Amino acid sequence: MHPIAEKYLRKSALPMIFCPGCGHGTVLNAFLRAVDDLGIIDDLSLVGGIGCSSWAPVFVNTDVLHTLHGRAIAVATGLKLAQPRRHVVVFTGDGDCIGIGGNHFMHAARRNIDLTVILLDNNIYGMTGGQVSPSTPMQATTQTSPHGNPDPPMDASTVAIACGATYVARWTSAHPLGIKKAVKQAIAHKGFSLVHTLSQCPTQAGRYIHGTPRADDLLEYYKARAVTRKQARKLPEDELSERIVIGTLHQSDQRPELCESIAAMHTSLKG
Amino acid sequence: MKRIVVDQKYCKGCCLCISQCESEVLATSKNRNAKGYLATEAADPDKCIGCMRCELICPDMAITVEDVDDEN
Numbered sequence: 361m362h363p364i365a366e367k368y369l370r371k372s373a374l375p376m377i378f379c380p381g382c383g384h385g386t387v388l389n390a391f392l393r394a395v396d397d398l399g400i401i402d403d404l405s406l407v408g409g410i411g412c413s414s415w416a417p418v419f420v421n422t423d424v425l426h427t428l429h430g431r432a433i434a435v436a437t438g439l440k441l442a443q444p445r446r447h448v449v450v451f452t453g454d455g456d457c458i459g460i461g462g463n464h465f466m467h468a469a470r471r472n473i474d475l476t477v478i479l480l481d482n483n484i485y486g487m488t489g490g491q492v493s494p495s496t497p498m499q500a501t502t503q504t505s506p507h508g509n510p511d512p513p514m515d516a517s518t519v520a521i522a523c524g525a526t527y528v529a530r531w532t533s534a535h536p537l538g539i540k541k542a543v544k545q546a547i548a549h550k551g552f553s554l555v556h557t558l559s560q561c562p563t564q565a566g567r568y569i570h571g572t573p574r575a576d577d578l579l580e581y582y583k584a585r586a587v588t589r590k591q592a593r594k595l596p597e598d599e600l601s602e603r604i605v606i607g608t609l610h611q612s613d614q615r616p617e618l619c620e621s622i623a624a625m626h627t628s629l630k631g
Numbered sequence: 632m633k634r635i636v637v638d639q640k641y642c643k644g645c646c647l648c649i650s651q652c653e654s655e656v657l658a659t660s661k662n663r664n665a666k667g668y669l670a671t672e673a674a675d676p677d678k679c680i681g682c683m684r685c686e687l688i689c690p691d692m693a694i695t696v697e698d699v700d701d702e703n
Binding site: 361362363364365375376378379380381382384388390392533534536537562575576579580 | 641695
């Protein structure tokens with residue numbers, strides 16, 4: 361076992377519940393390396409909702425809140441407001457974050473509260489058996505769309521930027537060093553930060569959407585489609601829709617942060 | 632010199648590390664581990680160039696690329 365895993369994981373909870381080849385473990389691996397570099401484990405609180413993705417924080421030996429489906433960001437907002445000095449990191453999935461908890465996600469981005477949301481996006485509801493999620497590609501067959509998904513997918517990064525998030529990065533599980541860098545930047549950033557990580561699900565999304573249960577083929581799928589922002593600017597619109605733009609998509613310090621706004625309001629009321 | 636150590640207790644045999652290794656150091660073991668998985672092992676450890684790609688991609692953090700002193 362890796363020394364970082366020895367240091368930060370709860371041995372009693374291991375092995376992780378993830379299926380063999382699941383990308384969520386790779387993202388957790390990169391996250392723990394970022395936390396180790398920053399040395400913030402004692403000031404860290406992790407929040408998860410429901411789903412495979414939300415199991416990721418449970419294995420970390422720190423303060424963990426396992427909450428209701430879709431409500432991870434709502435609970436994290438309360439935690440951050442009560443203890444503004446803590447680094448609050450939310451692990452959530454595509455169904456949990458932009459499906460069931462879509463409203464909390466939009467409004468946390470709008471309020472620009474200093475949370476770090478790590479969105480593990482595998483394009484499907486994996487744990488419950490492979491139902492269609494808001495990020496499932498159009499025409500993809502799943503357990504609840506046997507004749508093809510009639511809905512176009514929703515891009516969480518674009519929604520976050522539109523709602524006012526001040527740090528948005530997108531990476532895939534094929535780019536662990538990119539995820540590590542993004543997590544470090546997101547935790548250091550003052551304001552709502554989204555690290556959108558596309559993560560392979562060989563068991564559900566692999567078999568039903570991408571037509572392969574092999575995790576290594578799914579990594580190749582991500583690698584073949586990933587383009588940087590610089591490369592993306594040169595691509596025509598129709599080709600870009602097939603690609604995954606990776607890197608830091610948006611960063612700004614122009615909007616006020618919620619905890620600071622509330623602290624300023626308290627100070628002014630005290631006179 | 633680098634040495635790859637795969638923890639047989641936690642490896643689930645997903646082969647992501649094998650797909651990432653360009654030096655073909657890793658291979659699937661013929662023996663099952665305690666959980667019943669055909670875990671990965673460092674079949675040809677001398678070929679390792681220490682790129683760390685296997686360690687970074689491992690979803691179960693079962694791989695460690697260690698520095699070893701070259702006695703020769």
